Amino acid sequence: MQISWTKVLRKRLHQGLRKAFSALPRDTRFAVYRSFVDCDPTPSERLVLKIAESREELEACFSLLHDAYVDSGFMRPDPSGMRVTIYHALPTTTTLCAKWDGEVVGTISLIRESAFGFPLQQVFDLSGVRQKAGKLAEVSALAVHPSFRKTGGAILFPLMKFMYEYATHYFDTRHLLIAVNPNRIEMYESLLFFERLTANVVENYDFANGAPAVGASLDLQLAPATLEHVYQNKSPRKDLYAYFTKTQLPNLILPHRRYFTTNDPVLTPALLDYFFNERTQGFANLDPRKKVLLHSIYDLQAYREVLPEVPQQDVQVRQHQRFSVKCPGQIRLDSSEEKADEFAIQVIEVSEFGFQAYTKEELPLNIWSSATVHLGKSEISVVKVLAVRGKANGFNGFYGFRVGEPDLIWRKFVNVLQQGHTHEDLEHATLYLA
Structure with a gap:
């Protein structure tokens, strides 16, 4: 077998440079990473970022992911030419894609917690993150087409911005989780300030063909302050704080929702x-x-x-299906006319005869109240409710409510959620509810 000495020398040079770089002080390494940031606030109109929803888009994402994982040694070649995991089959997973001139050139998936949990929880302890307020989502299945890997982040940074906006404004996520190769973890730590879940590298991560991995998390609520402190004096193309929190990219196609749901399932x-x-x-x-x-x-x-x-x-089916939402509302105790007895709530899960909500105030249990819940931009339901459980999910501020008699708007809302499993189903159904 003929050996390509050029390839061998290139590999040895790369290893030598990596070893020398790793010997630098941590702050110096992080500064070097940040020097490579190039986030164009006005990318080409040829670039479009959207939810992958058609068979062609999903297949292109899974094929791009397959090739990237095979090249990196994270999986063996699959006869299908795609990397498709069981998490991609769930309605709580959303696959985002970047398209250049109509061709998929980048992809990333956001996985919300479900009965299947998260891929990385097989090997990483999430108890520390779970003790904090807010929902979790794992960032997974990131791949960029080889043609765009050396273009200064022309696809990667817009894709990450899309992920940031979608996670914070649409996916109801506070904590992002990642499991990455040890060679990549410092990029996430230095640029976005992810914090490691464990002190030690996991030597055998089954989800990536036994490759080593490091787990990390990012609190999206606290991140902007940290980003502003680090990037405030940077030039516009190196200012990730402004890029993520202020820049408006017309290239992003965000989902249209009539109701305040939190998922955008596409799998028919x-x-x-x-x-x-x-x-x-x-x-x-x-x-x-x-x-x-x-x-x-x-x-x-x-x-x-x-x-x-x-x-x-x-097959065990819940008597009343529950649906993830993000609906603002107010509670007023029936036994009082005092303004102080009105409480702001955030409804996070609904069923036909109940819901779960978060509030900063302490609510009395087993007292009938009137709840006004904004289910959508123009749909407001007013129902009688009873707080029957405090510390729902083990956290203070979360309450379980029983709905005494759902009104027509509430019934229509839950009925629409029950009749379909894709965001397109929901959109079509709600056109006839006004």
């Missing part, structure tokens, strides 16, 4: 069947427990026909 039964039965063995290779969990998530008949078979008695 046909798409699930195509990616997880026809092109891959994603469903067939699941263990029995995960097959049951899938049936509890996709509980409509059209979905059951493409899901892996399980004994019907093993």
